Amino acid sequence: MRITAPGRLVITRESVEERLGREWETHEFQLAIVSYFGHIKEWDDDEIVIAWDH
Amino acid sequence: MKQRYEALTRDLDWEPSYVAKSDVFPHTEFEGIKIHDWSKWEDPFRLTVDAYTKYQAEKDKRLYAVLDGFAQSQGHLTLTEASYLNAMKLFLQGVTPLEYQAHRNFAYLARHLNGPGPRFAALCQSIDEMRHTQTEIHTLSNYNKYYGGFHNYLEQHDRVWYLSVPKSFFDDALTAGPFEFLIAIGFSFEYLLTNLLFVPFMSGASFNGDLPTMTFGFSAQSDESRHMTLGLEAIKFLLEQDEANVPIVQAWIDKWFWRGYRVTALVAQMLDYMLPRKVMSWKEAFELYFEEQMLGGLFQDLAFYGITPPKHVDDAIAEKEILSHQVYWTLYQFSHAAAFTTTFPDADAQTWLAENYPGTFDKLYKPLWDKEARNLENGGRHFVRGLPQLCQVCQIPMLFTEPDDPTTLCQRESVHNGEKFQTCSNGCQWIFEREPEKYVQAWLPVHQIYQGNCGGPTVPDVLAWYGIQEGDGGEYKGSVDDTNWKSWHNAADHSHIGSEA
Amino acid sequence: MQYELRTQVIDPPRKTFDHLVRRYGDRPASRYEEGTIDIQAKENFHYRPLWDPAHDIYDEAYSAFRLTDPYSFTDPRQYYYAPYVTSRAAMADAVAATLDYLDSRDLLSRLPDAWSSVMGELLVPLRHYESGAQMVSCDIARFGFGTTITQCAAYAAFDRIGNAQALSRVGIALGGGTAELLADAKTRWVEDASLQGLRRYVEELFLEKDWGRALVRLDVADRLVYGLFFAHLDDAAIDQGAGSYSLVAQHLSSWFADQRKWVEALYKAWVTDPGTGAANTQLLAVTTTEALAAALVALGPVAARADELVGAAAAASLDATATTIRDAVAALTA
Numbered sequence: 001m002r003i004t005a006p007g008r009l010v011i012t013r014e015s016v017e018e019r020l021g022r023e024w025e026t027h028e029f030q031l032a033i034v035s036y037f038g039h040i041k042e043w044d045d046d047e048i049v050i051a052w053d054h
Numbered sequence: 055m056k057q058r059y060e061a062l063t064r065d066l067d068w069e070p071s072y073v074a075k076s077d078v079f080p081h082t083e084f085e086g087i088k089i090h091d092w093s094k095w096e097d098p099f100r101l102t103v104d105a106y107t108k109y110q111a112e113k114d115k116r117l118y119a120v121l122d123g124f125a126q127s128q129g130h131l132t133l134t135e136a137s138y139l140n141a142m143k144l145f146l147q148g149v150t151p152l153e154y155q156a157h158r159n160f161a162y163l164a165r166h167l168n169g170p171g172p173r174f175a176a177l178c179q180s181i182d183e184m185r186h187t188q189t190e191i192h193t194l195s196n197y198n199k200y201y202g203g204f205h206n207y208l209e210q211h212d213r214v215w216y217l218s219v220p221k222s223f224f225d226d227a228l229t230a231g232p233f234e235f236l237i238a239i240g241f242s243f244e245y246l247l248t249n250l251l252f253v254p255f256m257s258g259a260s261f262n263g264d265l266p267t268m269t270f271g272f273s274a275q276s277d278e279s280r281h282m283t284l285g286l287e288a289i290k291f292l293l294e295q296d297e298a299n300v301p302i303v304q305a306w307i308d309k310w311f312w313r314g315y316r317v318t319a320l321v322a323q324m325l326d327y328m329l330p331r332k333v334m335s336w337k338e339a340f341e342l343y344f345e346e347q348m349l350g351g352l353f354q355d356l357a358f359y360g361i362t363p364p365k366h367v368d369d370a371i372a373e374k375e376i377l378s379h380q381v382y383w384t385l386y387q388f389s390h391a392a393a394f395t396t397t398f399p400d401a402d403a404q405t406w407l408a409e410n411y412p413g414t415f416d417k418l419y420k421p422l423w424d425k426e427a428r429n430l431e432n433g434g435r436h437f438v439r440g441l442p443q444l445c446q447v448c449q450i451p452m453l454f455t456e457p458d459d460p461t462t463l464c465q466r467e468s469v470h471n472g473e474k475f476q477t478c479s480n481g482c483q484w485i486f487e488r489e490p491e492k493y494v495q496a497w498l499p500v501h502q503i504y505q506g507n508c509g510g511p512t513v514p515d516v517l518a519w520y521g522i523q524e525g526d527g528g529e530y531k532g533s534v535d536d537t538n539w540k541s542w543h544n545a546a547d548h549s550h551i552g553s554e555a
Numbered sequence: 556m557q558y559e560l561r562t563q564v565i566d567p568p569r570k571t572f573d574h575l576v577r578r579y580g581d582r583p584a585s586r587y588e589e590g591t592i593d594i595q596a597k598e599n600f601h602y603r604p605l606w607d608p609a610h611d612i613y614d615e616a617y618s619a620f621r622l623t624d625p626y627s628f629t630d631p632r633q634y635y636y637a638p639y640v641t642s643r644a645a646m647a648d649a650v651a652a653t654l655d656y657l658d659s660r661d662l663l664s665r666l667p668d669a670w671s672s673v674m675g676e677l678l679v680p681l682r683h684y685e686s687g688a689q690m691v692s693c694d695i696a697r698f699g700f701g702t703t704i705t706q707c708a709a710y711a712a713f714d715r716i717g718n719a720q721a722l723s724r725v726g727i728a729l730g731g732g733t734a735e736l737l738a739d740a741k742t743r744w745v746e747d748a749s750l751q752g753l754r755r756y757v758e759e760l761f762l763e764k765d766w767g768r769a770l771v772r773l774d775v776a777d778r779l780v781y782g783l784f785f786a787h788l789d790d791a792a793i794d795q796g797a798g799s800y801s802l803v804a805q806h807l808s809s810w811f812a813d814q815r816k817w818v819e820a821l822y823k824a825w826v827t828d829p830g831t832g833a834a835n836t837q838l839l840a841v842t843t844t845e846a847l848a849a850a851l852v853a854l855g856p857v858a859a860r861a862d863e864l865v866g867a868a869a870a871a872s873l874d875a876t877a878t879t880i881r882d883a884v885a886a887l888t889a
C-alpha cells in the first residue's frame with residue numbers, strides 16, 4: 001500500500017488508535033513502514049509529520 | 055518525548071578541557087566542512103535504547119520464525135525457478151558485505167562526529183547494518199545448502215572481477231572523511247539510490263516466491279526509514295551550517311550519484327534479465343524512483359539550499375533504455391568466470407523486453423540474441439575467452455556506449471604522472487580527474503590477473519582462486535542447479551494445492 | 556505453483572559456507588558463526604584512508620595486540636544481533652520495572668539524605684563516563700581486527716548509551732521528574748573536584764590510538780568504577796537502609812558481569828596465542844599496570860567523597876579491587 005499527499009502528511013496517534021481499536025505508540029510505526037519519501041519533520045508521542053520546513 | 059529524548063541523549067556531551075578538542079575529534083576538519091553548532095542536528099526519530107531494543111527484538115522474532123518455517127518445509131522448492139536465485143547470489147556476494155562495511159564505518163561516525171546527537175543516530179545505524187549483514191546471511195544460508203554460487207561469497211567479494219564494482223564503491227566511501235561518508239552512504243546510497251539498489255531485489259523476491267528474502271527486506275526497510283532520515287538530516291545540517299559547505303557538498307553529490315549509479319548497472323540487468331517473473335523494467339524503476347521522486351521531488355526541495363541535480367545525470371537518463379541490455383549481454387558472455395549463471399532470454403522474455411523497451415530492444419539487442427540463437431542451434435553457446443578492460447573508477451568492463459550513440463563504445467582516457475588511465479564515461483572520468491591519487495590505487499581484477507596475483511595465468515587457475523566450483527557459473531540450462539531443481543520437482547508430489555500466487 | 560512434498564527428504568549438497576568448512580570442518584554452522592566468522596574483508600583493499608594513508612581499511616597494525624588468527628577469539632555469549640537485542644530488551648524491561656516501582660512508592664525521595672547525595676553527586680554524573688565509554692568502544696568497533704572482536708565492541712558501545720540513559724532516568728526520578736538534576740550532574744562532571752580525575756582519565760583515553768590498549772585502559776577503569784559503585788556501595792547501601800540505591804545498582808552490576816565475559820575471553824585469547832601470546836602478555840601486563848596507577852589517581856577522590864558522605868570504606872574497597880587486578884597481572888607474568 002502506498003500513501004501520498006501533497007506537501008504535508010500527518011499521522012496522529014489518535015486516528016490510528018481509533019482505527020485499530022487499541023493503544024498505539026508512534027514508535028510502532030517503524031514496524032509497519034517499508035519505505036518513505038520526504039522529510040520527517042516531527043515525531044513525538046502524538047503525531048508524525050512528514051513535510052519540509054522551508 | 056522531545057525533552058525526554060534530549061535529556062537522555064543530547065546532554066551527555068561535555069567540552070573537554072584536559073586535552074584539546076581537535077585531538078579528540080581529529081577527522082572533522084580536513085575536509086573543509088564548517089560546523090558552528092552541532093546541537094542544530096535534529097533527530098526526528100527520538101528513539102531511546104529501551105524503545106530500540108524492544109522493537110528490534112520484536113522484528114527479529116518475526117523474521118527468524120519465517121526463516122525457520124521456510125527451511126523446515128523445504129520452501130525453496132516453491133520458488134518460481136532455481137534460476138531466480140541468481141539474483142540472490144549477486145545480492146549475497148555483492149550487497150551483504152557492503153552492509154557490513156556500513157556497520158563498521160557508522161561505528162566510526164559514532165566515535166568521530168563531534169555532536170552526541172549524530173553520534174547516537176550513527177551508532178543505531180551501525181548496529182542496524184550488523185543486523186542486515188546477519189539477517190541476509192541467515193536468510194540466504196538455507197539456499198546455500200541446496201544451490202550453487204553462494205558458498206564462497208566472502209572470499210569472492212574480495213577477489214572476483216564483477217564484485218570489485220560494489221567493493222571498490224564502498225572502499226571509496228570508507229576511505230573518505232566522515233562528512234563525505236555521510237553524503238556518500240547516508241545520503242546518496244541510503245536516500246537517493248536505495249530504491250534502485252535495494253528495493254528491486256526485495257520486489258524480485260516477492261514476485262518469485264522468495265518469502266524469506268521478502269520478509270527480511272520489509273524488516274530491513276523499516277530500519278532504512280531511519281537511515282534515510284539520517285542521510286537527509288545530514289545533508290540539511292551541512293548545508294544550513296555554513297554557506298561555504300554548499301559547493302563541497304554539491305561536488306560530493308555529483309561524485310556519489312555517479313559512483314552509486316554505476317553500481318546499479320548490476321541491478322538493472324538483474325531486473326530485466328535474471329528474474330523469471332518480472333517486477334518492472336529498469337527503465338520504469340529509474341523513471342519512478344529516480345526521475346520522478348528524486349529529480350522531480352527531492353532536488354526541488356534541495357534547490358532551496360542552492361543544490362542542483364547531480365552532474366552527469368543527463369548521461370544516466372540518456373542510457374536508461376540501453377543500460378540493462380548492454381550489461382547483461384556482457385555478463386552472459388563472461389558468466390563462465392562468475393558465481394552465477396546466465397541464459398538465453400526465451401521468446402516470452404524477449405517479448406517482454408521488446409514491450410518495455412520499444413525504442414531499443416528490437417533494433418539494437420534482438421539482433422545479438424538472434425545471432426546467439428543460431429550459435430545455440432549449432433551447439434556453440436558463446437563465451438568470451440579473453441579478459442575485458444575495466445574502468446579505472448567504477449571497475450565495470452568498458453562496455454558502455456557514447457551518451458548520444460548506442461553503437462559507439464565510450465572510452466575516456468586521462469593521464470596522471472605520465473601514465474594513461476581508461477574510464478567508461480564522462481562521469482567516471484570526472485571522478486578520476488578530481489582525485490587521481492586515489493583512483494590510481496584501485497585493485498583492478500584484470501590487471502591483477504595479468505600481474506599473476508590471482509592464482510595463476512590460466513582461466514582455470516583464476517577460477518580455482520575464486521573458489522568457483524562446477525555449476526556455480528556459466529550457462530543455467532543443464533547446470534547443477536537446473537538438474538537438481540528438475541529432479542527434486544519430479545520426485546515431489548505434483549498435486550496442486552494452490553494456483554499461481 | 557506450489558508443490559506439496561509428502562515425505563521427500565532432500566539431502567542438501569552443502570552444510571554451510573566454504574570459509575566455515577575450512578575452519579571447522581564439514582559440519583552445520585551456528586547462526587553466530589555464519590553471522591560473524593571471517594566477515595571482515597581480508598584483502599585487496601582498493602584505497603588507503605585519506606585520514607591515515609599509512610594503514611589499510613582494516614589493518615592489524617591499528618594495535619600492538621595481535622592474534623595469529625583473529626577468530627581464535629569468539630564471544631562466549633555467542634551474541635549476534637538477534638540474541639543481543641533480545642537480551643537487552645529484557646534488561647531494559649527490568650530497569651523500567653525498577654524505576655516504576657521506585658516511582659510508585661516514592662522511594663527515591665525517602666532515601667537517607669547522604670545516599671541521595673551519593674546518587675546526585677556521584678552516580679548520576681557517571682552518565683558522562685558511560686558516554687565516554689561509548690566513544691572509546693566505537694573506536695574499537697571500527698579499528699579492531701576481526702569481526703568477533705568488533706561485534707562485541709559495537710554492542711558494548713550501544714550498551715554504554717543504554718547505561719547512560721538508565722542513569723539519566725534515575726537522575727530524572729531523583730529530581731522529581733525534571734531534568735534539573737541532570738543539568739546539575741553535568742556541571743559536577745565538569746567542575747566538581749572529586750570528579751575531575753575521572754573526567755581527565757576519560758579525555759586522555761580519547762587520544763589512545765591503539766584500540767587494544769584503549770580496551771584495556773577502559774576495562775581497568777570500569778573494574779574500579781563498577782566495583783565501587785555497583786558492588787561495594789551496593790552492599791553499603793543495604794546495610795545503611797538505602798535499599799533503593801541497591802535496586803538501581805543490581806542492573807548495572809549484572810550488565811557489567813555480562814560485559815566482562817567477552818573482555819576476559821579476549822584477554823585469554825591474547826595471552827594464550829601460540830604465536831603472539833608472549834608479546835601480548837607483556838603488553839597486557841604493562842598496559843594494565845599503567846592504567847591501574849592512573850585509574851587509582853582518578854578514582855581516589857571519588858571514593859573519598861563517597862566516604863565523606865556515607866562513611867562506607869569506599870577507599871579501602873578501591874584498594875581491594877586494585878589488589879585483585881595486580882594479582883591477575885602477576886599471575887600473567889608468573
Ligand SMILES: [Fe+2]
Nearest residue numbers: 153182183186
Ligand atoms: Fe542496510
Ligand SMILES: [Fe+2]
Nearest residue numbers: 183244278281
Ligand atoms: Fe541502511
Ligand SMILES: [Zn+2]
Nearest residue numbers: 445448478482
Ligand atoms: Zn566507469
